[in-house]
Amino acid sequence: MKQGKVYDSFQEATADIQDGATLVVGGFGLCGIPEKAIEAIQESGVKDLTVVSNNCGVDDFGLGLLLQTKQIKKMVSSYVGENKNFERQYLSGEIEVDLVPQGTLAERLRAGGAGIPGFYTPTGVGTPVAQGKEHKEFDGKMFILEEGIKGDFALVKAWKADKMGNLVFRKTSRNFNPVVATAGKITIAEVEELVEVGELDPNEIHTPGVYVQRVLVASDYEKRIERLTVREA
Amino acid sequence: MATTRELIIKRALQEVEDGMYVNLGIGMPTLIANEIPDDITVMLQSENGLLGIGPYPLAGEADPDEINAGKETVTSVKGASYFDSAESFAMIRGGHIDLAILGGMEVSEDGDLANWMIPGKMVKGMGGAMDLVNGAKRVVIIMEHVNKHGESKVKRACTLPLTGGKVVDRLITDKAVFDFTPDGMVLVETVGEATIEEVRELTEANFTVSKQLETTVGE
Numbered sequence: 336m337k338q339g340k341v342y343d344s345f346q347e348a349t350a351d352i353q354d355g356a357t358l359v360v361g362g363f364g365l366c367g368i369p370e371k372a373i374e375a376i377q378e379s380g381v382k383d384l385t386v387v388s389n390n391c392g393v394d395d396f397g398l399g400l401l402l403q404t405k406q407i408k409k410m411v412s413s414y415v416g417e418n419k420n421f422e423r424q425y426l427s428g429e430i431e432v433d434l435v436p437q438g439t440l441a442e443r444l445r446a447g448g449a450g451i452p453g454f455y456t457p458t459g460v461g462t463p464v465a466q467g468k469e470h471k472e473f474d475g476k477m478f479i480l481e482e483g484i485k486g487d488f489a490l491v492k493a494w495k496a497d498k499m500g501n502l503v504f505r506k507t508s509r510n511f512n513p514v515v516a517t518a519g520k521i522t523i524a525e526v527e528e529l530v531e532v533g534e535l536d537p538n539e540i541h542t543p544g545v546y547v548q549r550v551l552v553a554s555d556y557e558k559r560i561e562r563l564t565v566r567e568a
Numbered sequence: 569m570a571t572t573r574e575l576i577i578k579r580a581l582q583e584v585e586d587g588m589y590v591n592l593g594i595g596m597p598t599l600i601a602n603e604i605p606d607d608i609t610v611m612l613q614s615e616n617g618l619l620g621i622g623p624y625p626l627a628g629e630a631d632p633d634e635i636n637a638g639k640e641t642v643t644s645v646k647g648a649s650y651f652d653s654a655e656s657f658a659m660i661r662g663g664h665i666d667l668a669i670l671g672g673m674e675v676s677e678d679g680d681l682a683n684w685m686i687p688g689k690m691v692k693g694m695g696g697a698m699d700l701v702n703g704a705k706r707v708v709i710i711m712e713h714v715n716k717h718g719e720s721k722v723k724r725a726c727t728l729p730l731t732g733g734k735v736v737d738r739l740i741t742d743k744a745v746f747d748f749t750p751d752g753m754v755l756v757e758t759v760g761e762a763t764i765e766e767v768r769e770l771t772e773a774n775f776t777v778s779k780q781l782e783t784t785v786g787e
Contacts, residue, residue, distance in 0.1 A: 413693050414694070438699030441653035457661070457703070458699045458702050460733065461733030461734075558632035561639040563630055563641055565641070566625070568626055
Protein backbone atom coordinates (compact mmCIF):
# COMPACT_ATOMS: atom_id res chain seq x y z
CA MET A 336 0.00 0.00 0.00
CA LYS A 337 1.23 3.45 -0.77
CA GLN A 338 0.00 6.79 0.42
CA GLY A 339 1.24 9.69 -1.65
CA LYS A 340 4.99 9.14 -1.91
CA VAL A 341 5.17 6.87 1.11
CA TYR A 342 5.43 3.13 0.47
CA ASP A 343 5.39 0.48 3.15
CA SER A 344 6.97 -2.28 1.10
CA PHE A 345 10.40 -2.26 -0.54
CA GLN A 346 9.15 -5.00 -2.81
CA GLU A 347 6.41 -2.73 -4.09
CA ALA A 348 8.67 0.34 -4.33
CA THR A 349 11.15 -1.54 -6.53
CA ALA A 350 8.63 -3.66 -8.48
CA ASP A 351 8.84 -1.66 -11.72
CA ILE A 352 12.63 -1.91 -12.02
CA GLN A 353 13.06 -3.92 -15.21
CA ASP A 354 15.89 -6.03 -16.62
CA GLY A 355 18.52 -3.78 -18.23
CA ALA A 356 17.69 -0.73 -16.07
CA THR A 357 20.31 1.82 -15.03
CA LEU A 358 20.46 2.37 -11.27
CA VAL A 359 22.30 5.31 -9.72
CA VAL A 360 23.08 4.38 -6.13
CA GLY A 361 24.21 6.46 -3.16
CA GLY A 362 26.85 5.52 -0.61
CA PHE A 363 30.61 5.57 -0.09
CA GLY A 364 32.07 2.21 0.82
CA LEU A 365 29.38 0.76 3.07
CA CYS A 366 28.50 4.17 4.54
CA GLY A 367 25.10 5.58 3.60
CA ILE A 368 24.12 2.74 1.27
CA PRO A 369 20.46 1.93 0.53
CA GLU A 370 20.60 -1.47 2.25
CA LYS A 371 16.92 -2.28 2.02
CA ALA A 372 16.36 -1.38 -1.63
CA ILE A 373 19.40 -3.46 -2.60
CA GLU A 374 18.00 -6.46 -0.71
CA ALA A 375 14.62 -6.05 -2.41
CA ILE A 376 16.28 -5.91 -5.83
CA GLN A 377 18.24 -9.05 -5.05
CA GLU A 378 14.97 -10.79 -4.18
CA SER A 379 13.24 -9.52 -7.32
CA GLY A 380 15.93 -11.11 -9.48
CA VAL A 381 16.04 -8.39 -12.18
CA LYS A 382 19.19 -8.74 -14.23
CA ASP A 383 21.50 -7.03 -16.73
CA LEU A 384 21.57 -3.96 -14.53
CA THR A 385 23.91 -1.04 -15.10
CA VAL A 386 24.85 0.24 -11.67
CA VAL A 387 26.43 3.65 -11.16
CA SER A 388 27.89 3.82 -7.66
CA ASN A 389 31.20 5.00 -6.23
CA ASN A 390 31.92 1.48 -4.90
CA CYS A 391 30.42 -1.97 -5.22
CA GLY A 392 29.98 -3.08 -1.62
CA VAL A 393 31.75 -6.10 -0.15
CA ASP A 394 31.20 -9.78 -1.00
CA ASP A 395 28.21 -10.32 1.27
CA PHE A 396 26.80 -6.84 1.83
CA GLY A 397 25.59 -3.82 -0.10
CA LEU A 398 25.86 -3.96 -3.89
CA GLY A 399 28.03 -7.06 -3.45
CA LEU A 400 24.74 -8.94 -2.95
CA LEU A 401 23.77 -8.19 -6.57
CA LEU A 402 27.16 -9.48 -7.71
CA GLN A 403 26.58 -12.77 -5.87
CA THR A 404 23.43 -13.29 -7.92
CA LYS A 405 25.07 -11.95 -11.12
CA GLN A 406 22.40 -9.29 -11.63
CA ILE A 407 24.87 -6.60 -12.65
CA LYS A 408 26.03 -6.32 -16.25
CA LYS A 409 28.04 -3.15 -15.90
CA MET A 410 29.47 -1.11 -13.01
CA VAL A 411 30.37 2.55 -13.26
CA SER A 412 32.55 3.32 -10.21
CA SER A 413 35.68 5.09 -9.01
CA TYR A 414 36.95 2.25 -6.82
CA VAL A 415 35.95 -1.41 -6.73
CA GLY A 416 38.83 -2.90 -4.74
CA GLU A 417 36.97 -4.34 -1.74
CA ASN A 418 35.18 -7.15 -3.49
CA LYS A 419 36.46 -10.60 -4.54
CA ASN A 420 33.32 -11.52 -6.48
CA PHE A 421 33.78 -8.39 -8.50
CA GLU A 422 37.37 -9.30 -9.27
CA ARG A 423 36.38 -12.81 -10.36
CA GLN A 424 33.56 -11.61 -12.62
CA TYR A 425 35.67 -8.82 -14.05
CA LEU A 426 38.61 -11.08 -14.88
CA SER A 427 36.31 -13.66 -16.48
CA GLY A 428 34.62 -10.97 -18.58
CA GLU A 429 31.17 -11.52 -17.01
CA ILE A 430 30.97 -7.92 -15.85
CA GLU A 431 31.90 -4.71 -17.60
CA VAL A 432 33.49 -1.91 -15.62
CA ASP A 433 33.83 1.76 -16.39
CA LEU A 434 36.24 3.38 -13.93
CA VAL A 435 35.52 7.06 -13.47
CA PRO A 436 37.48 9.46 -11.24
CA GLN A 437 35.48 10.12 -8.10
CA GLY A 438 35.05 13.85 -8.63
CA THR A 439 34.12 13.33 -12.26
CA LEU A 440 31.58 10.69 -11.22
CA ALA A 441 30.00 13.05 -8.67
CA GLU A 442 29.89 15.90 -11.19
CA ARG A 443 28.51 13.69 -13.97
CA LEU A 444 25.64 12.72 -11.67
CA ARG A 445 25.15 16.32 -10.56
CA ALA A 446 25.14 17.44 -14.21
CA GLY A 447 22.72 14.65 -15.18
CA GLY A 448 20.34 15.79 -12.49
CA ALA A 449 20.77 19.47 -13.33
CA GLY A 450 20.00 19.22 -17.05
CA ILE A 451 23.61 19.71 -18.13
CA PRO A 452 24.60 17.20 -20.82
CA GLY A 453 28.36 17.63 -20.45
CA PHE A 454 31.16 19.66 -18.89
CA TYR A 455 34.92 20.10 -19.20
CA THR A 456 37.25 18.99 -16.43
CA PRO A 457 41.04 18.84 -16.06
CA THR A 458 40.72 15.52 -14.21
CA GLY A 459 42.08 12.65 -16.28
CA VAL A 460 43.96 14.66 -18.91
CA GLY A 461 47.05 12.68 -19.99
CA THR A 462 45.74 9.45 -18.46
CA PRO A 463 43.83 6.42 -19.78
CA VAL A 464 40.62 8.20 -18.69
CA ALA A 465 41.03 10.80 -21.43
CA GLN A 466 41.24 8.32 -24.30
CA GLY A 467 38.65 9.00 -26.99
CA LYS A 468 37.31 12.09 -25.25
CA GLU A 469 37.07 15.58 -26.72
CA HIS A 470 39.91 17.83 -25.52
CA LYS A 471 39.62 21.59 -25.29
CA GLU A 472 42.00 24.27 -24.08
CA PHE A 473 40.85 27.10 -21.80
CA ASP A 474 43.38 29.77 -20.75
CA GLY A 475 46.29 27.58 -21.85
CA LYS A 476 45.20 24.54 -19.86
CA MET A 477 43.77 21.31 -21.31
CA PHE A 478 40.39 19.88 -20.31
CA ILE A 479 38.30 16.89 -21.38
CA LEU A 480 34.60 16.64 -22.04
CA GLU A 481 32.64 14.43 -19.64
CA GLU A 482 28.95 13.64 -19.98
CA GLY A 483 26.15 13.84 -17.44
CA ILE A 484 24.64 10.61 -16.11
CA LYS A 485 20.97 9.91 -15.51
CA GLY A 486 19.47 6.78 -14.03
CA ASP A 487 16.15 5.08 -14.58
CA PHE A 488 16.03 4.72 -10.81
CA ALA A 489 18.01 6.34 -8.01
CA LEU A 490 18.48 4.45 -4.75
CA VAL A 491 19.09 6.82 -1.86
CA LYS A 492 19.66 6.35 1.86
CA ALA A 493 18.93 9.31 4.13
CA TRP A 494 18.64 9.77 7.85
CA LYS A 495 15.24 11.46 8.02
CA ALA A 496 12.48 12.32 5.62
CA ASP A 497 9.06 13.85 5.81
CA LYS A 498 6.15 12.41 3.86
CA MET A 499 6.80 14.81 0.96
CA GLY A 500 10.25 13.30 0.49
CA ASN A 501 12.29 16.16 1.91
CA LEU A 502 15.54 14.56 3.07
CA VAL A 503 18.09 15.13 5.81
CA PHE A 504 21.37 13.21 5.86
CA ARG A 505 23.64 12.41 8.77
CA LYS A 506 27.42 13.05 8.89
CA THR A 507 29.42 11.45 6.06
CA SER A 508 26.59 9.11 5.08
CA ARG A 509 25.46 12.00 2.85
CA ASN A 510 28.26 11.43 0.26
CA PHE A 511 26.80 10.56 -3.17
CA ASN A 512 23.18 10.37 -1.97
CA PRO A 513 22.04 13.94 -2.73
CA VAL A 514 23.54 13.86 -6.23
CA VAL A 515 22.07 10.50 -7.18
CA ALA A 516 18.72 11.72 -5.81
CA THR A 517 18.71 14.41 -8.49
CA ALA A 518 19.85 12.06 -11.26
CA GLY A 519 17.10 9.42 -11.04
CA LYS A 520 13.96 9.51 -13.17
CA ILE A 521 12.38 7.76 -10.21
CA THR A 522 14.15 8.31 -6.91
CA ILE A 523 13.52 5.85 -4.11
CA ALA A 524 14.65 7.16 -0.73
CA GLU A 525 14.89 4.96 2.34
CA VAL A 526 15.25 6.51 5.78
CA GLU A 527 15.62 5.68 9.45
CA GLU A 528 12.98 8.15 10.58
CA LEU A 529 9.89 9.34 8.73
CA VAL A 530 8.09 12.39 10.10
CA GLU A 531 4.95 14.35 9.24
CA VAL A 532 5.11 17.20 6.77
CA GLY A 533 6.10 20.36 8.63
CA GLU A 534 8.20 18.62 11.26
CA LEU A 535 11.52 19.11 9.47
CA ASP A 536 13.01 22.58 9.67
CA PRO A 537 13.02 23.91 6.07
CA ASN A 538 16.41 25.52 6.81
CA GLU A 539 17.94 22.14 7.39
CA ILE A 540 16.65 20.10 4.46
CA HIS A 541 19.51 18.83 2.29
CA THR A 542 17.47 17.35 -0.57
CA PRO A 543 14.14 19.00 -1.42
CA GLY A 544 11.27 16.58 -1.93
CA VAL A 545 10.86 17.50 -5.60
CA TYR A 546 13.68 15.05 -6.39
CA VAL A 547 12.11 12.15 -4.48
CA GLN A 548 9.21 10.06 -5.81
CA ARG A 549 9.11 7.25 -3.25
CA VAL A 550 9.93 7.22 0.48
CA LEU A 551 10.22 4.26 2.82
CA VAL A 552 11.18 3.94 6.44
CA ALA A 553 13.04 0.96 7.91
CA SER A 554 14.28 0.31 11.41
CA ASP A 555 16.76 -2.53 11.48
CA TYR A 556 19.69 -1.03 9.57
CA GLU A 557 22.86 -3.06 9.83
CA LYS A 558 25.19 -0.12 8.94
CA ARG A 559 28.16 -2.41 8.72
CA ILE A 560 31.53 -0.79 9.43
CA GLU A 561 34.14 -1.56 6.79
CA ARG A 562 37.24 -0.57 8.79
CA LEU A 563 36.83 -0.13 12.51
CA THR A 564 39.60 2.14 13.72
CA VAL A 565 39.75 3.37 17.33
CA ARG A 566 42.20 5.21 19.54
CA GLU A 567 43.40 4.45 23.06
CA ALA A 568 41.54 6.27 25.81
CA MET B 569 67.85 4.92 13.09
CA ALA B 570 64.52 6.15 11.77
CA THR B 571 62.65 3.91 9.33
CA THR B 572 62.09 5.14 5.77
CA ARG B 573 58.45 5.85 6.61
CA GLU B 574 59.37 7.86 9.68
CA LEU B 575 61.87 9.91 7.67
CA ILE B 576 59.29 10.63 4.98
CA ILE B 577 56.49 11.49 7.39
CA LYS B 578 58.72 13.73 9.49
CA ARG B 579 59.76 15.70 6.43
CA ALA B 580 56.24 15.79 4.95
CA LEU B 581 54.91 17.25 8.19
CA GLN B 582 56.89 20.43 7.49
CA GLU B 583 54.64 21.06 4.46
CA VAL B 584 51.60 21.46 6.70
CA GLU B 585 51.18 25.03 7.94
CA ASP B 586 48.85 26.86 10.28
CA GLY B 587 45.55 27.81 8.67
CA MET B 588 45.74 25.33 5.80
CA TYR B 589 42.98 23.15 4.40
CA VAL B 590 44.68 19.85 3.59
CA ASN B 591 43.75 16.54 1.98
CA LEU B 592 45.87 13.56 3.02
CA GLY B 593 45.74 10.52 0.74
CA ILE B 594 45.02 6.97 1.87
CA GLY B 595 47.94 4.98 3.31
CA MET B 596 51.18 6.63 4.40
CA PRO B 597 49.86 10.22 4.01
CA THR B 598 47.08 9.50 6.53
CA LEU B 599 49.77 8.90 9.18
CA ILE B 600 50.83 12.55 8.95
CA ALA B 601 47.57 13.55 10.66
CA ASN B 602 48.71 12.08 14.00
CA GLU B 603 51.87 14.21 13.95
CA ILE B 604 50.34 17.64 13.34
CA PRO B 605 51.26 19.77 16.39
CA ASP B 606 48.45 21.05 18.63
CA ASP B 607 49.52 24.67 18.35
CA ILE B 608 48.52 25.01 14.70
CA THR B 609 45.03 24.86 13.21
CA VAL B 610 44.74 22.65 10.16
CA MET B 611 41.45 21.48 8.67
CA LEU B 612 41.78 18.04 7.09
CA GLN B 613 39.48 17.28 4.20
CA SER B 614 38.13 13.85 3.43
CA GLU B 615 36.76 13.61 -0.10
CA ASN B 616 33.75 11.53 0.94
CA GLY B 617 32.37 14.70 2.49
CA LEU B 618 34.04 15.95 5.67
CA LEU B 619 36.11 19.04 6.31
CA GLY B 620 37.65 18.82 9.78
CA ILE B 621 38.63 15.18 10.35
CA GLY B 622 39.28 14.41 14.00
CA PRO B 623 41.10 11.48 15.65
CA TYR B 624 39.85 7.91 15.53
CA PRO B 625 36.94 7.38 17.95
CA LEU B 626 37.35 5.76 21.36
CA ALA B 627 36.53 2.06 21.49
CA GLY B 628 32.75 1.64 21.63
CA GLU B 629 32.12 5.11 20.20
CA ALA B 630 32.66 4.43 16.50
CA ASP B 631 29.84 5.79 14.34
CA PRO B 632 29.18 3.93 11.07
CA ASP B 633 27.94 7.23 9.58
CA GLU B 634 31.30 8.93 10.10
CA ILE B 635 34.20 7.59 8.05
CA ASN B 636 37.16 8.95 6.11
CA ALA B 637 38.02 8.29 2.46
CA GLY B 638 39.89 5.14 3.54
CA LYS B 639 36.57 3.89 5.00
CA GLU B 640 38.00 4.06 8.52
CA THR B 641 35.81 5.25 11.38
CA VAL B 642 36.82 8.77 12.43
CA THR B 643 35.49 11.71 14.41
CA SER B 644 35.21 15.37 13.49
CA VAL B 645 36.76 18.45 15.11
CA LYS B 646 35.03 21.63 16.23
CA GLY B 647 34.27 23.76 13.19
CA ALA B 648 33.88 20.73 10.92
CA SER B 649 31.31 20.50 8.13
CA TYR B 650 29.71 17.71 6.13
CA PHE B 651 28.75 17.94 2.45
CA ASP B 652 27.94 15.79 -0.55
CA SER B 653 30.44 14.33 -3.02
CA ALA B 654 29.82 16.91 -5.76
CA GLU B 655 30.44 19.74 -3.30
CA SER B 656 33.51 17.94 -2.00
CA PHE B 657 35.08 17.77 -5.43
CA ALA B 658 33.99 21.31 -6.29
CA MET B 659 36.14 22.34 -3.36
CA ILE B 660 38.99 20.15 -4.59
CA ARG B 661 38.78 20.86 -8.33
CA GLY B 662 38.02 24.52 -7.76
CA GLY B 663 41.38 25.10 -6.10
CA HIS B 664 40.11 25.70 -2.57
CA ILE B 665 42.23 23.01 -0.90
CA ASP B 666 45.67 24.41 -0.11
CA LEU B 667 47.59 21.18 -0.09
CA ALA B 668 47.18 17.54 -1.08
CA ILE B 669 49.75 15.00 0.13
CA LEU B 670 49.44 11.71 -1.74
CA GLY B 671 51.41 8.50 -2.11
CA GLY B 672 53.10 7.57 -5.37
CA MET B 673 54.30 4.56 -7.35
CA GLU B 674 56.37 6.60 -9.84
CA VAL B 675 57.13 10.28 -10.37
CA SER B 676 58.83 11.56 -13.53
CA GLU B 677 61.22 14.46 -13.99
CA ASP B 678 58.35 16.39 -15.63
CA GLY B 679 56.24 16.07 -12.51
CA ASP B 680 54.03 13.31 -13.89
CA LEU B 681 52.53 11.02 -11.28
CA ALA B 682 51.55 7.35 -11.52
CA ASN B 683 49.86 5.92 -8.44
CA TRP B 684 46.71 4.04 -9.43
CA MET B 685 47.25 1.02 -11.63
CA ILE B 686 49.72 -1.65 -12.60
CA PRO B 687 48.95 -3.20 -16.00
CA GLY B 688 48.27 -6.93 -15.72
CA LYS B 689 47.10 -6.63 -12.13
CA MET B 690 43.49 -6.21 -11.04
CA VAL B 691 42.62 -2.56 -11.47
CA LYS B 692 40.84 -1.30 -8.39
CA GLY B 693 40.20 2.24 -9.52
CA MET B 694 41.61 5.72 -9.16
CA GLY B 695 39.17 6.95 -6.50
CA GLY B 696 39.66 10.69 -6.04
CA ALA B 697 43.38 10.86 -6.86
CA MET B 698 43.04 12.24 -10.39
CA ASP B 699 40.78 15.05 -9.19
CA LEU B 700 43.06 15.89 -6.27
CA VAL B 701 46.24 16.19 -8.34
CA ASN B 702 44.51 18.47 -10.84
CA GLY B 703 42.64 20.55 -8.29
CA ALA B 704 44.61 21.15 -5.10
CA LYS B 705 46.67 24.36 -5.02
CA ARG B 706 49.79 22.40 -4.13
CA VAL B 707 50.47 18.70 -4.71
CA VAL B 708 53.14 16.96 -2.63
CA ILE B 709 53.93 13.31 -3.32
CA ILE B 710 55.53 11.10 -0.69
CA MET B 711 57.04 7.72 -1.53
CA GLU B 712 60.07 5.55 -1.02
CA HIS B 713 62.92 6.52 -3.32
CA VAL B 714 63.48 3.00 -4.67
CA ASN B 715 61.26 -0.07 -5.00
CA LYS B 716 61.85 -3.39 -3.26
CA HIS B 717 64.26 -4.40 -6.06
CA GLY B 718 66.31 -1.27 -5.43
CA GLU B 719 65.15 0.41 -8.66
CA SER B 720 64.52 4.14 -8.75
CA LYS B 721 60.87 5.20 -8.54
CA VAL B 722 61.95 8.69 -9.59
CA LYS B 723 61.91 8.23 -13.37
CA ARG B 724 62.83 10.06 -16.55
CA ALA B 725 59.34 9.06 -17.71
CA CYS B 726 56.70 7.06 -15.85
CA THR B 727 56.32 3.49 -17.09
CA LEU B 728 52.92 3.04 -15.41
CA PRO B 729 49.69 4.71 -16.62
CA LEU B 730 49.50 8.25 -15.28
CA THR B 731 47.27 9.66 -12.58
CA GLY B 732 48.10 13.14 -13.87
CA GLY B 733 50.64 14.81 -16.14
CA LYS B 734 52.85 17.66 -14.82
CA VAL B 735 50.90 17.83 -11.59
CA VAL B 736 53.51 17.35 -8.86
CA ASP B 737 54.85 20.45 -7.09
CA ARG B 738 57.14 18.65 -4.66
CA LEU B 739 58.34 15.08 -4.17
CA ILE B 740 59.51 13.88 -0.77
CA THR B 741 61.29 10.52 -0.46
CA ASP B 742 63.39 8.91 2.24
CA LYS B 743 66.47 10.29 0.45
CA ALA B 744 65.55 13.62 -1.09
CA VAL B 745 63.17 16.51 -1.64
CA PHE B 746 62.66 17.64 -5.24
CA ASP B 747 60.74 20.61 -6.61
CA PHE B 748 59.26 20.71 -10.11
CA THR B 749 59.89 24.10 -11.67
CA PRO B 750 59.61 25.63 -15.15
CA ASP B 751 63.37 24.89 -15.38
CA GLY B 752 62.89 21.22 -14.57
CA MET B 753 63.32 19.03 -11.55
CA VAL B 754 65.48 20.46 -8.78
CA LEU B 755 66.96 18.70 -5.76
CA VAL B 756 66.29 21.09 -2.89
CA GLU B 757 67.14 18.96 0.14
CA THR B 758 68.63 15.64 1.08
CA VAL B 759 66.79 13.62 3.73
CA GLY B 760 68.28 11.80 6.72
CA GLU B 761 71.82 10.62 6.13
CA ALA B 762 71.59 10.75 2.33
CA THR B 763 74.23 12.65 0.36
CA ILE B 764 73.80 14.36 -3.00
CA GLU B 765 75.99 11.63 -4.51
CA GLU B 766 73.74 8.89 -3.14
CA VAL B 767 70.64 10.70 -4.44
CA ARG B 768 72.26 10.85 -7.89
CA GLU B 769 72.95 7.09 -7.82
CA LEU B 770 69.41 6.23 -6.77
CA THR B 771 67.60 8.58 -9.16
CA GLU B 772 66.87 7.74 -12.79
CA ALA B 773 65.40 11.18 -13.52
CA ASN B 774 67.51 14.12 -14.63
CA PHE B 775 67.67 16.90 -12.08
CA THR B 776 69.72 19.87 -11.05
CA VAL B 777 70.86 20.71 -7.54
CA SER B 778 69.58 23.95 -6.05
CA LYS B 779 72.21 26.64 -5.50
CA GLN B 780 71.25 26.79 -1.85
CA LEU B 781 71.76 23.07 -1.29
CA GLU B 782 75.10 23.12 -3.14
CA THR B 783 76.34 25.91 -0.91
CA THR B 784 75.17 24.26 2.31
CA VAL B 785 76.55 20.80 1.63
CA GLY B 786 79.14 21.24 -1.08
CA GLU B 787 79.84 18.29 -3.35
